[in-house]
Amino acid sequence: MAIPAAGLTERTGSAPGRVNLIGEHTDYNGGFALPLAIPARATARVRSRDDGVIVAASTAPGAEPARFAVDSAPGEVTGWAAYVAGVFWALRDAGHDVPGADVTIDSTVPTGAGLSSSHALEVAVAVTLNDLHGLGLDRTTLALLVQRAENQYVGAPTGTMDQMASLYGQEGHVILFDATSMTAQPVPCDLPAAGLSLVVVDTRVHHEHTGGGYGARRATCEEAAALLGVETLREVQGDAVDDVLGKLDDDVMVRRVRHVLTENARVLDTVALLRAGRADEIGPLLTASHASMRDDYDITVAEVDLAVEVALDAGALGARMTGGGFGGSVIALAPADAADRVGDAVRSAFDRHGHASPSVFTVRPAAGAGIEENNQ
Numbered sequence: 001m002a003i004p005a006a007g008l009t010e011r012t013g014s015a016p017g018r019v020n021l022i023g024e025h026t027d028y029n030g031g032f033a034l035p036l037a038i039p040a041r042a043t044a045r046v047r048s049r050d051d052g053v054i055v056a057a058s059t060a061p062g063a064e065p066a067r068f069a070v071d072s073a074p075g076e077v078t079g080w081a082a083y084v085a086g087v088f089w090a091l092r093d094a095g096h097d098v099p100g101a102d103v104t105i106d107s108t109v110p111t112g113a114g115l116s117s118s119h120a121l122e123v124a125v126a127v128t129l130n131d132l133h134g135l136g137l138d139r140t141t142l143a144l145l146v147q148r149a150e151n152q153y154v155g156a157p158t159g160t161m162d163q164m165a166s167l168y169g170q171e172g173h174v175i176l177f178d179a180t181s182m183t184a185q186p187v188p189c190d191l192p193a194a195g196l197s198l199v200v201v202d203t204r205v206h207h208e209h210t211g212g213g214y215g216a217r218r219a220t221c222e223e224a225a226a227l228l229g230v231e232t233l234r235e236v237q238g239d240a241v242d243d244v245l246g247k248l249d250d251d252v253m254v255r256r257v258r259h260v261l262t263e264n265a266r267v268l269d270t271v272a273l274l275r276a277g278r279a280d281e282i283g284p285l286l287t288a289s290h291a292s293m294r295d296d297y298d299i300t301v302a303e304v305d306l307a308v309e310v311a312l313d314a315g316a317l318g319a320r321m322t323g324g325g326f327g328g329s330v331i332a333l334a335p336a337d338a339a340d341r342v343g344d345a346v347r348s349a350f351d352r353h354g355h356a357s358p359s360v361f362t363v364r365p366a367a368g369a370g371i372e373e374n375n376q
């Protein structure tokens with residue numbers, strides 16, 4: 001039996017889920033977002049095999065183990081294991097001859113809750129393979145590879161913000177992501193020091209990104225950009241916003257574009273407040289973002305609208321849906337001593353309305369993806 005070189009055959013890495021503080025559906029429009037890595041993480045243990053096979057397993061309930069060839073093309077692996085297969089495919093397609101492996105996923109990021117469990121999984125696999133095979137890829141390159149995996153292999157037309165947050169997250173900071181320059185800049189956001197809590201309400205209304213709503217929004221934005229003669233809607237800023245909206249005559253397109261343009265401005269306003277140490281003043285921007293997603297982008301559902309409304313009534317400074325929409329999670333920024341009250345109020349409102357009981361927890365900005373220290 002061949003004895004593999006010590007330390008080269010197995011690695012464990014991990015990557016966090018993310019909450020987007022503000023800036024929704026802006027990434028695929030070349031715009032700005034302000035996500036944070038959260039404490040919940042996906043861990044990937046990868047052990048190389050020499051038979052060209054990937055055996056993928058997950059501790060998640062219902063995720064059946066899968067066995068497939070390392071060179072499986074898009075479409076050949078479906079279900080949860082496509083997220084694993086997609087990362088191998090994207091790396092190999094980029095010329096990195098990674099061998100097969102036993103891949104074991106163990107994640108605390110809830111799935112389908114808008115916290116990007118899929119990207120946590122993919123980024124965990126990507127950073128682990130990068131380290132295991134000494135590929136030397138930087139974090140932005142990994143983010144783009146993971147995007148290819150999710151777009152081309154899994155078939156979900158998602159952007160780049162989630163992976164960038166998972167890769168560049170830092171404790172005590174939100175990440176200003178600029179999708180045009182593909183840069184991620186940490187912005188201090190020490191919530192406890194500001195006496196604030198960020199409450200997450202997972203409404204348990206679960207979306208499917210591979211469904212049509214997300215793709216349709218993206219297509220409308222691309223159509224609008226083409227009509228306006230710009231590469232992406234990001235190019236429209238400041239005083240140009242009103243002019244541009246006047247040039248479009250389809251009402252639905254006007255509303256979609258208005259969301260994207262005003263959302264970019266809200267992200268930059270939020271960053272300015274955080275940099276000025278005024279975190280307690282960002283609430284109205286979060287709430288305005290929600291109204292824009294509800295009224296202009298049409299991506300909220302009754303449960304998330306209810307959670308936002310009740311959180312605000314219970315003393316939150318601002319609240320909004322976070323993530324791609326059509327369900328998922330709501331975040332509420334609250335004075336630390338009001339956080340429990342906000343959670344209780346949302347839980348009892350859901351009960352009164354006959355909705356399934358939501359999962360409520362608080363998050364703080366946590367560290368980004370990395371390799372576990374106890375690797376041999």
Ligand code: ADP
Nearest residue numbers: 058060063080107111112113114115116117118
């Ligand atoms: P989100 O990324 O917002 O949680 P998605 O629909 O994009 O929602 O991704 C959820 C999918 O990702 C799951 O249905 C599953 O296929 C896959 N997934 C996420 N975490 C795990 C896990 N721990 N084990 C297996 N599959 C997972």
Ligand code: MG
Nearest residue numbers: 116117118119
């Ligand atoms: Mg996802």
